[in-house]
Amino acid sequence: MWVADMDFSVAEPILGALKDRLQHPIFGYTLPPDSLLDVIVERFRSRYAWQITTENLELVPGVVPALNQAIRGLVRPGGGVVTAVPVYHPFLEAPENMGCTLHRLTMTEADGWQFPVEAFGALASTNPEIDVLLLCHPMNPVGKVIAPDVLAEIVEICVQHEIIICSDEIHCELLLDGRHHTPTATLSAAAASQTLTFQAASKSFNLAGLGCAVVVAENPEILAQFKAGGEGIMANVNTLGYVATEAAWSLCDEWHGELLDYLAGNRDFLLERINGIEGLSAGPIEATYLGWINVEGLDVEDPQQFFEDAGVGLSPGVQFEGAGYVRLNFGCPRSVLALALDRIERACKAR
Numbered sequence: 001m002w003v004a005d006m007d008f009s010v011a012e013p014i015l016g017a018l019k020d021r022l023q024h025p026i027f028g029y030t031l032p033p034d035s036l037l038d039v040i041v042e043r044f045r046s047r048y049a050w051q052i053t054t055e056n057l058e059l060v061p062g063v064v065p066a067l068n069q070a071i072r073g074l075v076r077p078g079g080g081v082v083t084a085v086p087v088y089h090p091f092l093e094a095p096e097n098m099g100c101t102l103h104r105l106t107m108t109e110a111d112g113w114q115f116p117v118e119a120f121g122a123l124a125s126t127n128p129e130i131d132v133l134l135l136c137h138p139m140n141p142v143g144k145v146i147a148p149d150v151l152a153e154i155v156e157i158c159v160q161h162e163i164i165i166c167s168d169e170i171h172c173e174l175l176l177d178g179r180h181h182t183p184t185a186t187l188s189a190a191a192a193s194q195t196l197t198f199q200a201a202s203k204s205f206n207l208a209g210l211g212c213a214v215v216v217a218e219n220p221e222i223l224a225q226f227k228a229g230g231e232g233i234m235a236n237v238n239t240l241g242y243v244a245t246e247a248a249w250s251l252c253d254e255w256h257g258e259l260l261d262y263l264a265g266n267r268d269f270l271l272e273r274i275n276g277i278e279g280l281s282a283g284p285i286e287a288t289y290l291g292w293i294n295v296e297g298l299d300v301e302d303p304q305q306f307f308e309d310a311g312v313g314l315s316p317g318v319q320f321e322g323a324g325y326v327r328l329n330f331g332c333p334r335s336v337l338a339l340a341l342d343r344i345e346r347a348c349k350a351r
């Protein structure tokens with residue numbers, strides 16, 4: 001119950017589109033189909049009132065390589081990157097991969113997992129070498145949505161200090177309970193010109209293995225710098241990834257609505273069970289299919305090993321710089337979740 005994909009079959013229209021594509025038996029290098037680019041532009045317009053053009057898009061084989069590419073292209077020699085922890089671990093690795101300094105802002109559960117805006121302002125004022133903010137929006141692993149007013153404050157600091165925002169919005173179609181996602185780039189003209197957005201159908205339609213994601217930059221200079229960062233190292237997108245993404249984003253809204261209802265039910269079930277087990281607790285989960293569970297009360301040295309010994313594979317909090325936590329993926333049939341929770345409960349009680 002660790003890596004962030006789901007145990008659900010993909011929607012029928014995606015399978016249908018892939019089967020159709022297989023009738024054409026050539027799988028050479030392929031440019032992004034115009035029909036896919038149009039679907040992306042229309043999806044962002046209809047869901048977020050975000051007006052972009054196909055010129056603003058770059059298709060990439062994954063968000064993680066694209067984040068690394070962005071740092072390579074956008075950070076000046078000697079420049080720095082900032083992010084708020086706990087966070088999806090490739091955010092912590094990418095700056096180091098590219099030879100940059102990473103500045104960490106720390107979030108705590110006590111303040112309700114808020115992006116630490118004040119600390120960010122102070123850090124940006126004293127570290128003019130910071131070129132890029134890696135923003136996880138919504139947040140993995142803590143499952144929180146960043147409210148538009150907080151987002152506006154983050155953008156203001158970035159504009160003031162000329163920090164480019166790399167806004168990873170890969171989980172933005174997994175907002176639960178009818179919440180609405182606000183893309184960072186839609187906040188203002190300044191936000192649009194200083195943001196690179198990373199999106200994909202991979203999390204919300206369970207397509208991660210097909211290798212297709214999209215980067216949006218409304219500022220042509222930033223898009224050019226991003227593209228330059230990939231020269232010689234970035235692979236082409238998987239041909240079938242284009243097909244699956246287009247089907248997902250144009251034909252599968254009903255499947256997606258049912259998915260969100262099912263995940264919200266799993267989330268409720270998870271929170272009720274976890275908060276009933278002595279030594280464990282979990283706060284609200286507004287987005288993603290990931291539960292962030294505080295296990296400090298158990299007082300075990302290696303929580304991942306403790307639960308693995310009980311037959312449940314979880315992600316260790318330390319991987320995200322969140323010691324004392326584990327991350328549980330509830331994107332699975334409720335029966336599997338129930339089995340995992342039974343094992344977790346039994347192990348905790350026996351301790």
Ligand SMILES: Cc1ncc(COP(=O)(O)O)c(C=O)c1O
Binds near residue numbers: 065140168170212
């Ligand atoms: C915030 C975030 N970004 C990116 C990814 C992975 O993206 P990709 O598979 O497109 O590299 C994940 C996967 O868990 C994620 O949680």
